[in-house]
Each structure stands twice: as structure tokens, then as C-alpha cells.
Amino acid sequence: MQLTIKYFGLIAEITKRNEEQFEFSGTLINEFLETVYLKYPKLKETHFQVAQNNEIVSKETIITQTEIALLPPFAGG
Amino acid sequence: MNRYNRHIILSEIGQKGQDKLTQAKVLVVGAGGLGCPVLQYLTAAGIGTIGIVDFDVVEKSNLQRQVLFGTSSLGKNKAIAAKQRLLDLNDTISIHTYPEKLTHKNVLELFKDYDIIVDGTDNFATRYLINDASIITNKPLVYGAIYKFEGQVAVFNYQNGASYRCLFPTPSKEGAIPNCSEIGVLGVLPGIIGSMQANEVLKIILGLGNILSGKLLCYNALTTQTTTLIIHKVDPDSYRDEIKKVLSKKESFQNSVEELNCNFNPPEISIEDAFKKSNIQFIDVREKDEFPKVDSLNPTYIPLSEFENNLDKIDSKKEKIIFCQSGIRSKKAVSVLQKHHINNSYSIKEGASEILEYINQLHKQQ
Numbered sequence: 467m468q469l470t471i472k473y474f475g476l477i478a479e480i481t482k483r484n485e486e487q488f489e490f491s492g493t494l495i496n497e498f499l500e501t502v503y504l505k506y507p508k509l510k511e512t513h514f515q516v517a518q519n520n521e522i523v524s525k526e527t528i529i530t531q532t533e534i535a536l537l538p539p540f541a542g543g
Numbered sequence: 544m545n546r547y548n549r550h551i552i553l554s555e556i557g558q559k560g561q562d563k564l565t566q567a568k569v570l571v572v573g574a575g576g577l578g579c580p581v582l583q584y585l586t587a588a589g590i591g592t593i594g595i596v597d598f599d600v601v602e603k604s605n606l607q608r609q610v611l612f613g614t615s616s617l618g619k620n621k622a623i624a625a626k627q628r629l630l631d632l633n634d635t636i637s638i639h640t641y642p643e644k645l646t647h648k649n650v651l652e653l654f655k656d657y658d659i660i661v662d663g664t665d666n667f668a669t670r671y672l673i674n675d676a677s678i679i680t681n682k683p684l685v686y687g688a689i690y691k692f693e694g695q696v697a698v699f700n701y702q703n704g705a706s707y708r709c710l711f712p713t714p715s716k717e718g719a720i721p722n723c724s725e726i727g728v729l730g731v732l733p734g735i736i737g738s739m740q741a742n743e744v745l746k747i748i749l750g751l752g753n754i755l756s757g758k759l760l761c762y763n764a765l766t767t768q769t770t771t772l773i774i775h776k777v778d779p780d781s782y783r784d785e786i787k788k789v790l791s792k793k794e795s796f797q798n799s800v801e802e803l804n805c806n807f808n809p810p811e812i813s814i815e816d817a818f819k820k821s822n823i824q825f826i827d828v829r830e831k832d833e834f835p836k837v838d839s840l841n842p843t844y845i846p847l848s849e850f851e852n853n854l855d856k857i858d859s860k861k862e863k864i865i866f867c868q869s870g871i872r873s874k875k876a877v878s879v880l881q882k883h884h885i886n887n888s889y890s891i892k893e894g895a896s897e898i899l900e901y902i903n904q905l906h907k908q909q
Contacts (some may be wrong), residue, residue: 539710
């Protein structure tokens with residue numbers, strides 16, 4: 467399945483883009499992240515939360531939608 | 544003409560709504576990039592009681608975005624300088640200043656007197672402290688945070704809704720996500736995000752519209768795109784232990800929260816204990832334009848942003864005592880040294896202003 471993945475903040479800086487498409491045939495978000503880590507190993511050490519179709523979900527969630535977002539916390543004020 | 548005429552003629556607000564604003568008490572933590580616009584609009588709107596917590600002083604590099612301050616405020620405490628400007632804007636309201644650090648010792652007492660808490664801080668330890676104290680005191684928390692060209696806004700703990708820990712259960716390691724003084728920020732961005740926070744505060748008080756609860760609004764100033772993500776309330780009894788810990792430690796909160804907030808604990812030392820050591824190298828890891836300087840310590844100046852490339856300036860034979868503006872970047876510097884197996888290094892808990900004050904006190908006693 468073709469997934470659109472959106473990046474925010476520090477993550478978008480690492481990937482150097484705000485979004486891109488990924489081809490993925492597994493089941494869980496965790497598995498999908500392994501695919502993303504292959505392309506961006508640095509993300510493995512980065513703290514972020516995952517949203518599926520604009521809904522924050524755990525990384526053990528089954529992928530049922532085509533849009534995934536990676537959201538890091540922001541510290542600044 | 545009534546000061547609040549443009550509010551009152553809105554049928555959704557009216558005199559009744561304006562009276563609610565007059566009766567409201569809002570505490571703003573951090574009078575920086577986010578705090579300034581929040582305070583400006585809340586003051587103009589006639590919020591009857593406003594509290595401002597900030598231990599920091601105004602620096603020249605703040606003026607690019609912290610719109611309450613001018614050149615005449617340089618070197619002054621931010622809470623106090625903000626109050627001066629705000630009373631000129633509206634002298635019919637009460638403004639209380641707390642020119643001190645928010646800590647586990649004062650947070651519950653401070654929150655008690657207010658209806659709504661606004662988070663305009665710039666570090667994770669304080670953000671988790673504010674969130675956890677909001678849960679314990681049962682106050683809605685209007686959250687805002689920024690990173691370079693992007694911002695986040697949310698209302699947490701509103702009518703038993705999701706909290707910051709439902710979004711990010713545990714803190715990032717301090718220093719893992721840089722703050723504005725280290726990487727920069729587009730000046731207008733905190734103006735936009737802070738104004739959105741002020742809007743949520745007014746909506747909560749007036750009971751208008753849809754509160755941004757259970758949602759996180761993400762704004763990108765470069766693409767002008769907003770994304771709203773849904774945050775599910777995590778059952779405090781469920782697997783997310785961190786929230787459970789906060790609630791279960793309610794009784795011992797005052798002692799426990801700091802350990803709870805920071806998994807990451809490089810050796811810290813108070814300025815008093817630092818002075819008891821001998822053979823010391825003091826290191827100031829702030830950027831060049833940050834004040835006050837503590838020249839009497841004759842510190843080595845290595846900004847955190849250049850720290851790892853300047854380890855040759857570290858004297859391995861001495862005790863390294865590191866400080867910064869608030870004791871956060873200095874912790875990061877100690878962890879960098881630890882990573883490179885350079886021991887005998889400590890982060891001073893206090894910030895530069897407090898260190899300077901301590902030294903002045905010492906001189907007075909002599």
C-alpha cells in the first residue's frame with residue numbers, strides 16, 4: 467500500500483522534507499517505522515509520537531489509513 | 544466610551560461576558576516569546592487578575608520577538624518589566640509578579656490562586672512540571688510551544704480532558720530538542736502561537752466556541768499550513784505509567800516531581816557547594832550575547848552550540864563547574880563531557896543571575 471508520511475519540526479529537518487510517499491506491505495506502525503529508519507537512521511534516536519490519519523496512536527497500532535505523521539515535542543517558548 | 548465597548552457590543556460576549564473576564568484569574572508561566580503576546584491580549588481584554596512567573600532578565604536578543612519589552616527594559620526581570628508595560632496598557636486590572644523559578648516547591652501554592660494556567664516556557668522539565676501540577680490542582684492548561692518556523696497549541700486537562708502526558712508520556716532528554724536561544728526562531732511565530740493561546744483562554748472563560756481540548760494544533764509559518772491532531776485521553780490507570788505515577792504521588796508531589804520529570808540527571812551542584820571546591824575551572828556555556836556576565840568567576844566561555852568542538856579548552860585536571868542562564872544547558876554540557884569520559888564536572892543548579900546575586904551577598908558579608 468502507498469502511505470503518505472508527514473514530518474514536523476526536528477524530524478522534517480532530518481528528512482529534509484515535509485512529506486513523502488512510502489510503499490509498505492506490513493501491518494503495524496512499528497514495522498513501518500523500521501522501513502523509515504532504513505532511509506533515515508537518525509530518526510531511530512529521535513523522540514516522536516505517531517499520528518494515523520491525524521489521530522495520535524501508539525506505535526503498536528495496525529495501519530488502516532494511508533496518512534502517517536511523525537510529531538516531535540517542541541521545547542521553545 | 545467604555546474601554547471594553549468592542550467586546551460588549553458583540554452579542555456573544557456582552558456586559559455579562561466582560562464581567563466574567565474581570566472575575567477571571569490567569570497565571571502565565573514564562574514572559575518570553577509566547578508569554579508576551581498572551582499577556583498583552585489578556586491585559587487588553589480586561590482579565591481581572593493576571594500572574595506572571597519568570598526568573599529571567601530581558602536581553603537584547605529577546606527584543607526581536609518579546610514585544611512587551613524595549614531597550615529601557617534591558618537587564619530587568621521579565622515579570623517586573625512586563626508588568627510595567629501592561630499597567631500602562633490597562634491599569635484597571637491586578638497584576639502579580641513572581642520573579643522566581645517555578646519549582647516543585649512553589650508550583651502548587653502558585654497554581655492554587657488561579658483559574659487557568661498558560662504555559663509559555665522554553666524547556667521540557669518546566670513543561671512537565673506545569674502539566675503535572677495542573678492535573679493535581681485540576682486547572683485547565685493552555686499550552687503553546689515553538690520550534691524555528693513551527694508551533695503547537697493545545698488546551699490540556701480541560702474538564703478532565705487529555706493532558707500533555709497523553710501526547711508525550713515521558714520527557715525528551717533535556718537538550719535533545721534545542722530551544723530558541725540555541726537554534727533561533729522566526730520572531731513573528733511566537734506572536735501567532737501566543738495569540739492563539741490567548742484566544743483559547745478567552746474562550747474558556749467566556750464559554751464560547753469549541754475549546755482546543757483533546758487536540759493539538761500544529762502551525763507551519765513557512766507553508767502556512769495547519770494540521771490538527773486528535774489526542775486521546777489516556778486512562779490514568781492504564782499502561783502509561785508516567786501519568787499514573789503523578790496521580791499516585793499526589794501526597795508526596797512536592798518531593799517527587801523533579802525526579803519524575805527528569806530521567807536524565809547529570810551531577811548538579813548548588814553555587815554554595817561549588818564554592819567549597821578547590822582547583823576549579825568555571826565554564827559559561829551561554830551564547831556570547833547573554834547577560835549578566837559573571838566576570839568575577841573568570842569563566843571559560845564556550846557556548847553550548849560549540850561545546851563539543853571545543854573540548855580542548857577543558858582542563859581535565861580541574862573540577863569543571865558549568866553554568867548557564869537557568870541550569871538546563873549546563874546539564875547538557877555535563878552530559879557531553881560524560882560522553883567523552885571527562886569526569887569531575889558539575890552543573891550549577893542556579894542560573895547566572897542567581898550566581899551573581901550569591902557572589903554579591905558574599906562580598907557584602909566580608
